[in-house]
Amino acid sequence: MSDLRKIIAITASIPLAQPPSWAVWERALIAAMNDAALPFAAKYTRPDGSLIWRDDNDDSFQSRDGADDFYESFYNWPLLYLMGGGAHLLDRAHHHWDGITAQLTRLGLVRKEYERGYDQFHQGESYIYFYFLCLADPQHPKLRERARRFAGFYLNEDPTALNYDPQQRIIRAPHNGSDGPRWGYFDDGAEIGYGWYPYMAPYGLPYEDVEGVSDYEDLKDPVLARRMGEVMQHRMGRGDVATNLIVTSLVTNAYLMTGDEKYRAWVTEYVGAWQERAARNGGLLPDNVGLSGAVGENMGGKWYGGLYGWSWPHGYYNIGMAALVGGANAFLLTRDAAWLDLPRRQIEAIHALGQTRMLGELAMSLGHHWVGMLNDHPPELPLFVVPYRHADSGWFDYQVPTPIYPIALWNLTHAPEDWARVQHLRETSHIDWRTVIPFRSKEDAGHEPPWLCYLRGENPDYPEQILAESYGQVARRMEKIRHDDADLREVSIHHWQEHNPVITEALVQLTLGAPQIIYNGGLLLCQVRYYDADAQRPGLPEDVAALVEKIEADHIVLHLVNLNLLESRTLVVQAGAFGEHRFLRAHYAERTSPYPGPVGPAGYAAPPLETRTVSLDIEDRWLEIVLPAGTEITLRLDMARFVHDPSYTQPWEVTP
Numbered sequence: 001m002s003d004l005r006k007i008i009a010i011t012a013s014i015p016l017a018q019p020p021s022w023a024v025w026e027r028a029l030i031a032a033m034n035d036a037a038l039p040f041a042a043k044y045t046r047p048d049g050s051l052i053w054r055d056d057n058d059d060s061f062q063s064r065d066g067a068d069d070f071y072e073s074f075y076n077w078p079l080l081y082l083m084g085g086g087a088h089l090l091d092r093a094h095h096h097w098d099g100i101t102a103q104l105t106r107l108g109l110v111r112k113e114y115e116r117g118y119d120q121f122h123q124g125e126s127y128i129y130f131y132f133l134c135l136a137d138p139q140h141p142k143l144r145e146r147a148r149r150f151a152g153f154y155l156n157e158d159p160t161a162l163n164y165d166p167q168q169r170i171i172r173a174p175h176n177g178s179d180g181p182r183w184g185y186f187d188d189g190a191e192i193g194y195g196w197y198p199y200m201a202p203y204g205l206p207y208e209d210v211e212g213v214s215d216y217e218d219l220k221d222p223v224l225a226r227r228m229g230e231v232m233q234h235r236m237g238r239g240d241v242a243t244n245l246i247v248t249s250l251v252t253n254a255y256l257m258t259g260d261e262k263y264r265a266w267v268t269e270y271v272g273a274w275q276e277r278a279a280r281n282g283g284l285l286p287d288n289v290g291l292s293g294a295v296g297e298n299m300g301g302k303w304y305g306g307l308y309g310w311s312w313p314h315g316y317y318n319i320g321m322a323a324l325v326g327g328a329n330a331f332l333l334t335r336d337a338a339w340l341d342l343p344r345r346q347i348e349a350i351h352a353l354g355q356t357r358m359l360g361e362l363a364m365s366l367g368h369h370w371v372g373m374l375n376d377h378p379p380e381l382p383l384f385v386v387p388y389r390h391a392d393s394g395w396f397d398y399q400v401p402t403p404i405y406p407i408a409l410w411n412l413t414h415a416p417e418d419w420a421r422v423q424h425l426r427e428t429s430h431i432d433w434r435t436v437i438p439f440r441s442k443e444d445a446g447h448e449p450p451w452l453c454y455l456r457g458e459n460p461d462y463p464e465q466i467l468a469e470s471y472g473q474v475a476r477r478m479e480k481i482r483h484d485d486a487d488l489r490e491v492s493i494h495h496w497q498e499h500n501p502v503i504t505e506a507l508v509q510l511t512l513g514a515p516q517i518i519y520n521g522g523l524l525l526c527q528v529r530y531y532d533a534d535a536q537r538p539g540l541p542e543d544v545a546a547l548v549e550k551i552e553a554d555h556i557v558l559h560l561v562n563l564n565l566l567e568s569r570t571l572v573v574q575a576g577a578f579g580e581h582r583f584l585r586a587h588y589a590e591r592t593s594p595y596p597g598p599v600g601p602a603g604y605a606a607p608p609l610e611t612r613t614v615s616l617d618i619e620d621r622w623l624e625i626v627l628p629a630g631t632e633i634t635l636r637l638d639m640a641r642f643v644h645d646p647s648y649t650q651p652w653e654v655t656p
Contacts, residue, residue: 076504343409547635
């Protein structure tokens with residue numbers, strides 16, 4: 001580490017008398033996914049990195065829909081790398097990003113390496129892949145150029161993509177991208193009409209006031225389908241929508257790459273505009289703004305009805321995530337906690353509308369999100385539910401409130417009021433939050449409740465349980481890959497992501513001390529992350545396992561283990577994903593007794609371990625830990641959160 005500025009170093013001295021089972025599981029899971037990625041790529045991709053699929057000239061594919069499903073198939077490969085996965089994962093992640101981008105360009109979805117124009121709910125799913133690439137490889141010149149260019153589509157730096165109106169502080173269309181505002185709801189040149197689709201039936205009608213259309217089944221009539229389509233084309237085709245808050249991650253990413261002040265200014269300006277609109281609407285985010293800047297301009301004055309807004313298709317599900325993404329990005333860039341009132345008010349308002357209903361009475365449009373959680377319960381089970389959607393008829397679509405949003409908020413604030421909201425959900429859920437249910441959602445999330453119970457000391461076996469569950473999921477997906485004989489030129493665009501054997505939720509929780517990202521466009525916000533000091537790359541060094549055992553408002557407890565019995569390992573621990581936090585002091589046990597004891601017949605038993613507690617001032621975003629062969633260390637790290645400007649700067653990039 002001689003080429004670095006001075007970083008305080010601590011050397012572990014506690015011998016690894018009995019390797020923790022979680023540490024063995026953790027390294028086994030990383031190794032399994034390192035290996036599993038290669039046969040997945042061999043089966044499903046071409047030599048250029050693109051996905052094996054139908055001919056590029058197939059005109060049945062819509063040019064506004066589907067890019068996210070291609071990118072999602074690899075989104076967490078760079079994430080696994082930056083937690084300690086093999087170097088080949090980063091190489092493959094670059095290769096497949098480039099191959100898929102070229103493929104989507106041929107399909108007509110992408111121009112200038114960015115989506116031509118679609119909603120940010122789906123674009124957010126695409127670009128988490130890009131953000132993880134930037135976090136894993138921030139000095140890559142092509143990534144740096146892309147980060148600036150992509151953000152420039154929203155700062156009006158490309159004259160062919162004038163997405164933003166700085167006077168009204170709006171993104172000019174719900175569908176936006178490298179082509180600028182992409183007016184209308186339907187694909188260019190397509191027949192306007194919203195017909196009956198079985199997979200959309202759970203979400204019902206986009207609007208309740210379309211003449212002659214009172215039931216979703218009415219859309220089987222082509223005349224009524226066209227009438228609904230014309231209304232959607234008008235109401236959802238221009239002006240800003242709350243879901244566009246997700247684009248703030250794209251601009252924040254450019255700031256993290258460059259430190260250029262213009263990106264911070266844009267994020268705060270844009271989020272500030274939505275925060276003002278919410279304040280004028282009693283705290284609730286209105287979901288639509290016309291080109292004049294007036295809420296409800298295209299909706300007859302209504303604050304609801306915008307694309308991916310309160311009415312259709314998901315309501316609170318996507319409004320909540322947009323508010324969290326926008327508020328968190330503004331908070332990250334300014335360290336002003338007032339920005340977090342934006343998501344907090346949405347969560348509070350929806351929870352305040354909650355009711356107790358019987359499970360059998362519920363027709364939840366997002367019921368598939370609760371798979372495995374409620375199926376074993378009788379229909380007469382009382383549940384606390386909240387309305388996810390609002391239309392002319394009022395609040396409706398009562399569902400189990402997701403714990404992910406209040407947990408994500410608490411992860412940022414560690415405030416008692418935010419924890420109380422999480423606790424209320426636990427008390428009203430009728431589910432044992434300590435249970436690790438063997439399932440895997442599209443978002444690679446859903447095990448936040450048992451993880452929180454572990455952090456609170458109530459679920460001591462959770463690390464082993466979630467690591468074993470994850471290993472089992474990798475094994476199952478590998479078996480699915482082996483038995484997959486589908487014609488890959490005809491499969492659904494969800495086919496590859498359903499087979500992706502890289503499953504990272506457990507590692508994010510245990511090693512980084514964080515819940516899964518907000519999947520539709522959120523950035524990684526965590527307690528710590530790691531660098532291999534000898535290899536000068538992100539991630540845990542080979543053979544090293546990490547476990548965040550406790551998270552409190554002013555400190556964390558971190559356990560590090562070197563399972564290698566032959567070689568020392570050195571790592572740098574960083575405070576926060578972007579160095580936004582600061583380590584104040586470290587407290588740890590230092591061995592004072594001799595080890596390993598005498599050589600020869602008297603040495604069959606190790607001498608008793610004796611230690612003393614050492615406290616060391618750090619006052620830095622980085623801390624170096626030397627782990628001699630076969631050692632471990634548990635550190636209490638006192639922390640100040642959100643005190644530094646965030647960046648992708650790596651420790652070896654800072655000169656003395």
